[in-house]
Amino acid sequence: MQIHLKTLGCRLNEAELESWATGFQNKGHSLTQSADNADILVINSCAVTREAVKKSRQMIRRVQRFNPTAKLVVSGCYSSLDKNLKKDISGIDLVIRNEQKDNLVDITLNELNCESMPEISTEPGEASLFQRGRNRAFIKIQDGCRYRCTFCIVTVARGVERSKTHKQIIDEINQYHQQGVQEAVLTGVHVGGYGNDINSSLYELIKTILKETDIPRIRLASVEPWDLPDNFFTLFQDNRLMPHMHLPLQSGDDNVLKRMARRCKTDDFSNLIQQARKEIKNFNITTDIIAGFPGETELEWYNSINFIEKTGFSHIHIFTYSKRDGTKAATLMDQVENKVKKARSKQLHKLAKSMRNNYLKNQVGRSFTVLWETKNENCTWTGYTDNYIRVELDQDCKTDLENRITRVNITDIVNDNCYCRVSM
Ligand code: SF4
Structure with a gap:
């Protein structure tokens, strides 16, 4: 499936869009820059001002007009506040409220019954098993x-x-x-x-x-x-x-x-x-x-x-x-x-x-090497072990680990068993 993602509003909305992009790719789907040839359109709306609400409504209508055959999914603050959104604007297939945002990819694929068949999930630029990055x-x-x-x-x-x-x-x-x-x-x-x-x-x-x-x-x-x-x-x-x-x-x-x-x-x-x-x-x-x-x-x-x-x-x-x-x-x-x-x-x-x-x-208690990739605003670093377990490490903000490979010990599992925390 081709997925087109659009957002309005704050940095958080942008970050969510990025994580959905990765999520859709990891499930074997690809992203498209243009709404016209998408199978699924996802909009992350905003409601911080009256203008943002207006723009969110315009954006929903516009993408719907561009590509009326695509499935339309709306999430974000505006869609969470306007309880009648689906009735007000026709053509919306799914509204995903803020509290469900973390599971947007799974909910979308499940509700719209469109999990894709495997393609070449290994090709550069295609949906990928592995996170791309500078490293x-x-x-x-x-x-x-x-x-x-x-x-x-x-x-x-x-x-x-x-x-x-x-x-x-x-x-x-x-x-x-x-x-x-x-x-x-x-x-x-x-x-x-x-x-x-x-x-x-x-x-x-x-x-x-x-x-x-x-x-x-x-x-x-x-x-x-x-x-x-x-x-x-x-x-x-x-x-x-x-x-x-x-x-x-x-x-x-x-x-x-x-x-x-x-x-x-x-x-x-x-x-x-x-x-x-x-x-x-x-x-x-x-x-x-x-x-x-x-x-x-x-x-x-x-x-x-x-x-x-x-x-x-x-x-x-x-x-x-x-x-x-x-x-x-x-x-x-x-x-x-x-x-x-x-x-x-x-x-x-x-x-x-x-x-x-x-x-x-x-894996808890075992020792691995990790290639460090990204750091979030709380100075928590993320990387992958040699055997491809995603791990996180809390650090002081002065330490720069990017692109370094260090040895770590796995201390515990976090966040609904998705990844592990480590110590150095
Ligand atoms: S072995 Fe060849 S034909 Fe079979 S799934 Fe892989 S790429 Fe397709």
């Missing part, structure tokens, strides 16, 4: 995919696999490093297929990067859980390769995986994960799951949930299945009813949250 650069190592997963439009749109040369990639990483970037995230459509067309492999590429660059952190973005050689995890013995992988499972039931035309059965997935956890200290695994794929029976869903629970993930990107024209899955009979898909997604969200909680609890 982290995305290095596209290849494009295209030779597979034909039945839900995936990317493979149709992107064509065959094309890999960049080692030299191109090394030069790009070194250039970013010279500019002060501390972490390179290797991305692509099918990262595991790297090198197939140029007589190389992902294993060889990472070996070369470790040898020919000095950037302190190298990270893998989303990697399909197949096409990896047996010795792949030995690469992580070099602690510049970060111990985290996003391995999209999509379903924990073999029949569903077959209908999806995935190349990895649940047993293969388990073996891969067991090997990674055995060989790499504090290895973190995150995944994607599609809820309500065509034909998914109660039993298949039950199997899937059990497998996911047994495997354990620190984070799951959950996608409620939606038809995408041009894919084989869109033509399959037996599409799952909307209310069933929604219920499954809700069930999985609950499980994902409790697994995240367990995962973070297990």
